[in-house]
Amino acid sequence: xxxxxxxxxxxxxxxxxxxxxxxxxxxxxxxxxxxxxxxxxxxxxxxxxxxxxxxxxxxxxxxxxxxxxxxxxxxxxxxxxxxxxxxxxxxxxxxxxxxxxxxxxxxxxxxxxxxxxxxxxxxxxxxxxxxxxxxxxxxxxxxxxxxxxxxxxxxxxxxxxxxxxxxxxxxxxxxxxxxxxxxxxxxxxxxxxxxxxxxxxxxxxxxxxxxxxxxxxxxxxxxxxxxxxxxxxxxxxxxxxxxxxxxxxxxxxxxxxxxxxxxxxxxxxxxxxxxxxxxxxxxxxxxxxxxxxxxxxxxxxxxxxxxxxxxxxx
Numbered sequence: 001x002x003x004x005x006x007x008x009x010x011x012x013x014x015x016x017x018x019x020x021x022x023x024x025x026x027x028x029x030x031x032x033x034x035x036x037x038x039x040x041x042x043x044x045x046x047x048x049x050x051x052x053x054x055x056x057x058x059x060x061x062x063x064x065x066x067x068x069x070x071x072x073x074x075x076x077x078x079x080x081x082x083x084x085x086x087x088x089x090x091x092x093x094x095x096x097x098x099x100x101x102x103x104x105x106x107x108x109x110x111x112x113x114x115x116x117x118x119x120x121x122x123x124x125x126x127x128x129x130x131x132x133x134x135x136x137x138x139x140x141x142x143x144x145x146x147x148x149x150x151x152x153x154x155x156x157x158x159x160x161x162x163x164x165x166x167x168x169x170x171x172x173x174x175x176x177x178x179x180x181x182x183x184x185x186x187x188x189x190x191x192x193x194x195x196x197x198x199x200x201x202x203x204x205x206x207x208x209x210x211x212x213x214x215x216x217x218x219x220x221x222x223x224x225x226x227x228x229x230x231x232x233x234x235x236x237x238x239x240x241x242x243x244x245x246x247x248x249x250x251x252x253x254x255x256x257x258x259x260x261x262x263x264x265x266x267x268x269x270x271x272x273x274x275x276x277x278x279x280x281x282x283x284x285x286x287x288x289x290x291x292x293x294x295x296x297x298x299x300x301x302x303x304x305x306x307x308x309x310x311x312x313x314x
Contacts, residue, residue: 038124122175126168
């Protein structure tokens, strides 16, 4: 029974992120590299926050101090990872072109859509955060013993898994918002990432008091708000989504009246994969007469004109 609970709680916490990895990340080596790099940056932020917590001895007993500075380190390294990705785009593009074959196809192809890169980075931050927050709890779920002894709540493992799932999804949204806001220079959204991260972490202080009925809904309400802000940053429009969904669902495919508008970014480079091909042009006739020949012809015309004048006088 303990192992069934162990795998059940694992799937609750990491099931959606595992599905994202298998469907979006696993088939592209470049995305896997970016995800692992994001995990490393989160680990470095945890290391620095642990060093600070160890050095500042008088504040060790205050959990609020450690949580606050841990969040500040995480957001700082999230921004540093954004800078590293932007500087490494050219190098990643060259690495992606190594797989070019004889058919002029690039395998793997680097994502030109930065939204996808921020999504992959968010998965890395979220998964590593979830692993460190839940691994010790899941180790106790394998037994021996029964959850709920000594006055403990029987919903402890379930609430811990739901909290971990919420933080993984929040990390994905925070990364997308931060990357998009840094590209566009939108400072209020950058501030929203920091404030919402602090709020989500402070809500977990209700868990030791067994107020799960308050903390879990508050966290998922914050997740919904953050998700809506993410859609706003991604320039997502519900009217376009509903119209495209109705056109696909009504006729079994895309309607012939559906207009697909090109989206051209206003900033940064636009990468276009072009292949050279032959274009047949109209032939242009070039003059074949030389200058000397033209002079001879003009002399002949003058002589003919003189002969005509002499004939007319006679």
